[in-house]
Amino acid sequence: MDCRGVLPALCAACFMGMALSQTTLTPAVVNTTLMENGTSLTVTPVMLSTTTPSCLAFNTSTCEPCAPGSQYDNNTLMCECCLDPGLCLFPGACLPCTTGFYQPLAGQQQCLPCNRGFYTNFTGSPLCNPCPSGSFNNDTGRDNCSSCSPGFFTSQQSSTSCAPCPLGRFCNSAGCSQCQMCPGGTEALQTAARDCTQCRPGMHKAPHQTMCQICGSGFFQIHWGQESCDVCPENHYCPSPDVNPIQCPSDAFCPEGSLSPGFCMETFFRKEGETCELAPVSIALLVIGGGVALLSIILIVLHQRKDTDRELSVARAPLLRKERPQGRYDGVPCDADPVYAGW
Structure with missing residues (x-):
């Protein structure tokens, strides 16, 4: 042929x-x-x-x-x-x-390797595909992409690496395109977390929060993994947020949210219902003290008046006992100073 x-x-x-x-x-x-x-x-x-x-x-x-x-x-x-x-x-x-290589043009002598972050897994490819989110590759001429490890993620395509989950977020599987927020009552204390830990007693965390928070003053929480704290009830006080409320003493006051019991002043006051009132001894002392104070005021006024009269008498004495010099008037001895009526 x-x-x-x-x-x-x-x-x-x-x-x-x-x-x-x-x-x-x-x-x-x-x-x-x-x-x-x-x-x-x-x-x-x-x-x-x-x-x-x-x-x-x-x-x-x-x-x-x-x-x-x-x-x-x-x-x-x-x-x-x-x-x-x-x-x-x-x-x-x-x-x-071959796989991992491509050629977009016709009549070429050689194929090109796929760039980092791209791949092709079949022969005769005119282009390379980007690595999907949640995966990456860091080499050229690759025919596949590697999934991000648990605790790491990438939300972009054609990634060359994965980033660790930030604080408060986690990823418990491979190939995460984003990390999840820890549920309410739990937290992630480290980056690249694969799971979350429960909040300790005395602490709480709402679903939108990142980290566990200590209960505020007058609140308590004795359980693990709680989203909120409870207010200390009336007739109880809560010195620490991680202990049960303590019963208020009978002679003290403990309104809702108390950190410690409030007592009336001993000896002078006593508890009466929801308030403090004066004790009998306090009333007697107030009466006696009031009388003593009034008497003291009277004595002070009298003493000041007596001192004023004494000073006035001392001031008038020289005028009344002043000696007059001798003189003559038409040969008759007489006082040199004139005598005014009224003296």
Whole structure:
């Protein structure tokens, strides 16, 4: 059978072991090599004459570029017969890209490895797929992505790594695209947490909160994993948030939310219902004290009045007992100072 000028399909049949009747070509020797993700065909013609090249046996006008997702093999006769690089007589002469590699263009000599964060898991791929959220890869030419470990997550596609869950959040499975908030009454005290721990007695946490909180003053909580605290009841007091309320003493006051009992002042006051009132001894002391205070005020007023009178008398004495100098008036002795009426 002569392959000159025949269709590419018939030429392919010639390559698969059929004898050539052309004097310049003998039946070709077909070497089949099993490769990863494909089979490579190497056809070696046996030349009887070196004057006519074997490629002249084919119509090179039928050469076409290898499709995207493949590369041409310049070691095969089907591609060597074509003058332009990247062209082959039929698609079977093109090698598909292996997993982890791709080629978006036609007629290329080699495939490209997928970038970090991308992958392709089938042969002959014209493109690579991004790693979905919850997975990653950190190498080129990968045919798969690795899931994030428990306690780690990634919410983006084409990730090259996973991030640890922050405080207050957790992930208890592989491939988390986001970490969950710890439920009410529980918390995560470390990053990359796989689960949550319950709040201790004396503490609480609402579902929207991140960490457990200590109960406020006048509140208590004696159970594990609670979302809220209880107010200390009336007639009880709560010195610590993690203990049961304590009964209020009979002579003390303990309104709702008390931290400690309130007592009336001993001796002077006594509890009467919900208030403190004066004891009898306090009333007697107030009466006596009031009388003593009033008497003291009277004595002070009298003493101040007496001192005022004494000072006035001392001031008038020199005027009444003043000695008058002797003088003469028409030869008659008389006082030198005039005498005023009223003295």
